[in-house]
Amino acid sequence: MKDLHLKTLALFLSVVAIALCFYKTERLGVPLTPQSSAQVWTAEATVRFDGQDRSAKINLAVPKAPPGFSVLDENFISAGYGLATNDLGANRVVQWAARNLSGQQTLYYRVVLTEDSDAHRDRTEPTPTYPDIPEYSDPERAAVFTLLDSVRSRSADTASFAHELLRRFNDPTPEAEVKVLRDESSDATAQVKQIQHILAGARIPSRIAHVLPLAGSLRHGSLTPWLEVYNGERWLAFNPRTGAAGFPADALVWYSGDMPLVDIEGADNASVQFSALRTSRDVMGLAQQRARLINSDVLEYSLLSLPIATQNTYKILLTVPLGALVVVLLRNFIGLRTFGTFMPVLIALAFRETELLWGCILFTVLVALGLIVRFYLERLKLLLVPRLASMLTIVILLMAGVSVISHKLGMEHGLSIALFPMVILAMTIERMSIVWDENGPKDALLSGFGSLAVAAVGFVVMTHPLAEYLAFVFPELLLLVLAFTLLAGRYTGYRVSELWRFRASARAITNKQ
Amino acid sequence: MSGLGRGWRSRLRLLRRNPPLRMPSTLRELGILGMNERNGDYISIYNKRKYYPLVDDKLKTKQLALEAGIATPQLYGVIEIEHQVRELDTILGDHQDFVIKPAQGSGGSGIMVIGGRRGNQFLRSSGVSVSRSELEHFISNVLSGMYSLGGLPDKAIIEYRVKPHAVFDVVSFQGVPDIRTIVFRGIPIASMVRLPTRQSDGKANLHQGAIGAGIDLASGCTVDGVWFNSVLDSHPDSGNAVRGIQVPDWQLLLELAARSYDLTQLGYLGVDVVLDAEHGPLVLEYNARPGLNIQLANQMGLRHRLEKVRAIEKIPSSAAARVALGQELFGEG
Numbered sequence: 001m002k003d004l005h006l007k008t009l010a011l012f013l014s015v016v017a018i019a020l021c022f023y024k025t026e027r028l029g030v031p032l033t034p035q036s037s038a039q040v041w042t043a044e045a046t047v048r049f050d051g052q053d054r055s056a057k058i059n060l061a062v063p064k065a066p067p068g069f070s071v072l073d074e075n076f077i078s079a080g081y082g083l084a085t086n087d088l089g090a091n092r093v094v095q096w097a098a099r100n101l102s103g104q105q106t107l108y109y110r111v112v113l114t115e116d117s118d119a120h121r122d123r124t125e126p127t128p129t130y131p132d133i134p135e136y137s138d139p140e141r142a143a144v145f146t147l148l149d150s151v152r153s154r155s156a157d158t159a160s161f162a163h164e165l166l167r168r169f170n171d172p173t174p175e176a177e178v179k180v181l182r183d184e185s186s187d188a189t190a191q192v193k194q195i196q197h198i199l200a201g202a203r204i205p206s207r208i209a210h211v212l213p214l215a216g217s218l219r220h221g222s223l224t225p226w227l228e229v230y231n232g233e234r235w236l237a238f239n240p241r242t243g244a245a246g247f248p249a250d251a252l253v254w255y256s257g258d259m260p261l262v263d264i265e266g267a268d269n270a271s272v273q274f275s276a277l278r279t280s281r282d283v284m285g286l287a288q289q290r291a292r293l294i295n296s297d298v299l300e301y302s303l304l305s306l307p308i309a310t311q312n313t314y315k316i317l318l319t320v321p322l323g324a325l326v327v328v329l330l331r332n333f334i335g336l337r338t339f340g341t342f343m344p345v346l347i348a349l350a351f352r353e354t355e356l357l358w359g360c361i362l363f364t365v366l367v368a369l370g371l372i373v374r375f376y377l378e379r380l381k382l383l384l385v386p387r388l389a390s391m392l393t394i395v396i397l398l399m400a401g402v403s404v405i406s407h408k409l410g411m412e413h414g415l416s417i418a419l420f421p422m423v424i425l426a427m428t429i430e431r432m433s434i435v436w437d438e439n440g441p442k443d444a445l446l447s448g449f450g451s452l453a454v455a456a457v458g459f460v461v462m463t464h465p466l467a468e469y470l471a472f473v474f475p476e477l478l479l480l481v482l483a484f485t486l487l488a489g490r491y492t493g494y495r496v497s498e499l500w501r502f503r504a505s506a507r508a509i510t511n512k513q
Numbered sequence: 514m515s516g517l518g519r520g521w522r523s524r525l526r527l528l529r530r531n532p533p534l535r536m537p538s539t540l541r542e543l544g545i546l547g548m549n550e551r552n553g554d555y556i557s558i559y560n561k562r563k564y565y566p567l568v569d570d571k572l573k574t575k576q577l578a579l580e581a582g583i584a585t586p587q588l589y590g591v592i593e594i595e596h597q598v599r600e601l602d603t604i605l606g607d608h609q610d611f612v613i614k615p616a617q618g619s620g621g622s623g624i625m626v627i628g629g630r631r632g633n634q635f636l637r638s639s640g641v642s643v644s645r646s647e648l649e650h651f652i653s654n655v656l657s658g659m660y661s662l663g664g665l666p667d668k669a670i671i672e673y674r675v676k677p678h679a680v681f682d683v684v685s686f687q688g689v690p691d692i693r694t695i696v697f698r699g700i701p702i703a704s705m706v707r708l709p710t711r712q713s714d715g716k717a718n719l720h721q722g723a724i725g726a727g728i729d730l731a732s733g734c735t736v737d738g739v740w741f742n743s744v745l746d747s748h749p750d751s752g753n754a755v756r757g758i759q760v761p762d763w764q765l766l767l768e769l770a771a772r773s774y775d776l777t778q779l780g781y782l783g784v785d786v787v788l789d790a791e792h793g794p795l796v797l798e799y800n801a802r803p804g805l806n807i808q809l810a811n812q813m814g815l816r817h818r819l820e821k822v823r824a825i826e827k828i829p830s831s832a833a834a835r836v837a838l839g840q841e842l843f844g845e846g
Binding site for chain 2: 332335381383384385434438439440443489490491492493494495496498499500502503504505506507508509510512
């Protein structure tokens with residue numbers, strides 16, 4: 001194969017680039033598109049109790065792999081306590097232990113979470129046993145079975161059964177049997193327990209899930225009971241009030257089952273309060289935190305570890321290869337002519353400050369004025385280096401003049417002309433005037449506008465938010481750019497301009513044949 | 514309304530017959546060599562970089578050619594530093610006409626042709642009079658690298674002014690027609706003559722309006738000329754036919770071109786030769802990156818020819834044999 005070595009190299013670079021990029025997006029959750037911030041929740045449980053001057057153990061249920069979230073950080077704030085966490089099936093319990101506690105004590109558990117759509121995992125643990133049919137009291141028994149029979153006739157599976165049951169149970173105008181079973185005065189937890197009691201009549205395993213609704217900023221919050229039903233494969237969540245499937249949005253499943261939230265030995269008056277706070281956090285910060293959690297050094301040694309000022313410099317520098325890519329495309333594939341190979345890239349960098357339209361106008365004005373002066377200098381018969389030095393001085397004076405005049409006219413854009421690369425401009429004017437003299441104005445203007453066009457396209461590409469973001473956060477993608485430019489270095493096909501240039505030859509040769 | 518419609522339709526028909534762009538596949542079929550292919554598949558492979566300075570510096574070229582017995586315009590003198598400008602008189606001696614050019618000039622820029630002198634006034638070939646101080650300023654510019662590749666300091670060569678052979682007088686306007694031959698691996702593969710016109714201001718540059726006329730390698734006779742992308746039969750200034758002019762000393766010229774390969778070691782070489790009325794063919798300069806215009810002038814693509822030569826395993830070592838091979842392969846007879 002032609003250029004096998006080069007193609008292998010390009011392939012290798014591309015594979016490295018894509019693999020690194022894939023690792024960062026998939027494992028570390030670095031987003032592929034620029035998002036300035038992501039939702040981060042900080043949920044906190046505060047346990048208060050009174051010490052009884054003896055040793056105490058406090059068991060608090062805490063979230064374990066909550067669906068819809070990924071855990072970024074956890075804190076157990078408890079000076080002077082022994083600490084242990086235990087997994088209990090679907091739940092996790094933190095145990096604080098201490099001796100000789102007296103007076104009011106406060107313990108905190110804090111968890112930092114971010115919404116993670118990938119974390120909607122199935123809840124399968126634990127596999128329950130099928131409950132025995134409870135021994136209902138007499139009036140209750142008839143009501144339960146009537147209700148269950150009629151629900152069963154209107155449902156196809158466990159999910160629709162649970163939904164239908166909940167709908168009927170919560171009906172504002174309940175049927176007679178529901179009236180018997182429903183106790184309006186009982187609290188939410190008791191109501192869910194009552195539903196579980198009824199479901200057991202159909203031998204359907206169920207449990208209470210205790211969820212913390214994360215609305216805005218929550219203070220003194222408490223857990224809301226939710227119903228979970230086992231369908232033989234996994235646990236399905238239902239709103240016990242409406243029968244709607246699933247957990248509510250922005251709700252954190254704290255724990256499930258009949259166990260108490262907090263269980264204290266050797267102390268009194270335990271109470272738990274919840275609070276939650278939503279904050280926006282830099283997406284990159286999140287990814288870095290996640291990388292730390294899984295012990296990945298990729299982001300530790302990335303540009304993000306540099307000081308902010310240096311980062312900002314690299315944000316611009318890393319887009320330069322894209323500008324160079326544009327030059328390659330427009331020169332070697334399209335066939336545009338420019339003054340100097342990378343002069344347009346430098347002009348495009350200057351456009352960052354002036355913006356496109358004003359950049360083009362200022363560039364044209366400056367080059368035109370410079371050319372006029374240069375044609376005058378030609379008559380003075382100066383030597384090359386002094387002439388270039390004079391041109392540089394004149395270009396700077398022209399820039400200053402344009403700034404002052406445009407400022408007086410109230411056009412603040414004219415001020416940003418100061419960022420034009422003056423040395424490059426002086427050289428451009430010099431070369432343009434030589435081409436003008438030797439090959440005529442047509443060639444000079446063609447190359448001049450070619451340069452401007454390449455600069456404009458380069459600017460648009462280099463300042464595209466997505467391009468800027470990708471180049472900075474995924475600098476390895478520049479290896480992909482490198483691979484492409486390497487391949488372009490062996491592109492020996494026609495340039496678009498040649499399709500035009502050789503049109504007459506093509507016609508003549510065709511006629512001759 | 515109908516007139517408008519007809520105009521539109523006929524324009525469309527014209528456009529279809531002569532589209533502004535050709536398909537790459539069409540050009541490929543016709544064997545037209547593109548810039549990228551020239552650079553990537555020929556120049557970068559057959560021209561070793563270490564040999565470039567030999568052709569980029571015309572002074573070195575001249576010295577090498579002299580050693581190898583290849584005729585070039587006689588060197589009157591070289592000005593290397595600013596101070597030497599004062600020695601101009603000694604260099605010029607009695608020569609009434611001469612050429613000043615940068616040793617490392619590119620694309621024929623920075624060449625001053627003086628056709629006569631009157632005291633301190635020099636007459637350029639275009640008829641414009643130049644004062645001595647202007648001439649010195651021009652030399653200073655050359656020395657400072659204004660016309661050279663990369664803007665590096667340069668030398669000014671002062672040499673014999675070619676008196677063009679009369680053969681092209683009827684089809685050129687002022688200036689000196691030059692004959693460009695592409696020599697690939699030492700074998701001449703295509704040739705053209707560039708004829709100055711009034712439009713090109715006496716310059717032999719196709720881009721500026723000189724006529725390019727292909728030359729049949731076998732016979733040394735010109736074929737149709739091309740002027741600004743269109744085929745033409747007669748010179749736009751004189752009206753004389755461009756086709757069918759026999760280039761004198763054709764075999765000698767091709768041999769000069771073929772021998773240039775031994776001299777320069779460049780596999781893909783452009784050899785520019787002028788025909789002098791007294792001295793015959795003189796090598797004016799070599800080009801390590803010869804342009805693609807020769808395809809326009811010859812109305813044929815270079816690719817097929819290049820590929821044919823590329824496939825040859827054993828290239829004859831003698832220049833004469835290589836010329837014969839080129840004429841046999843690519844001559845029209």
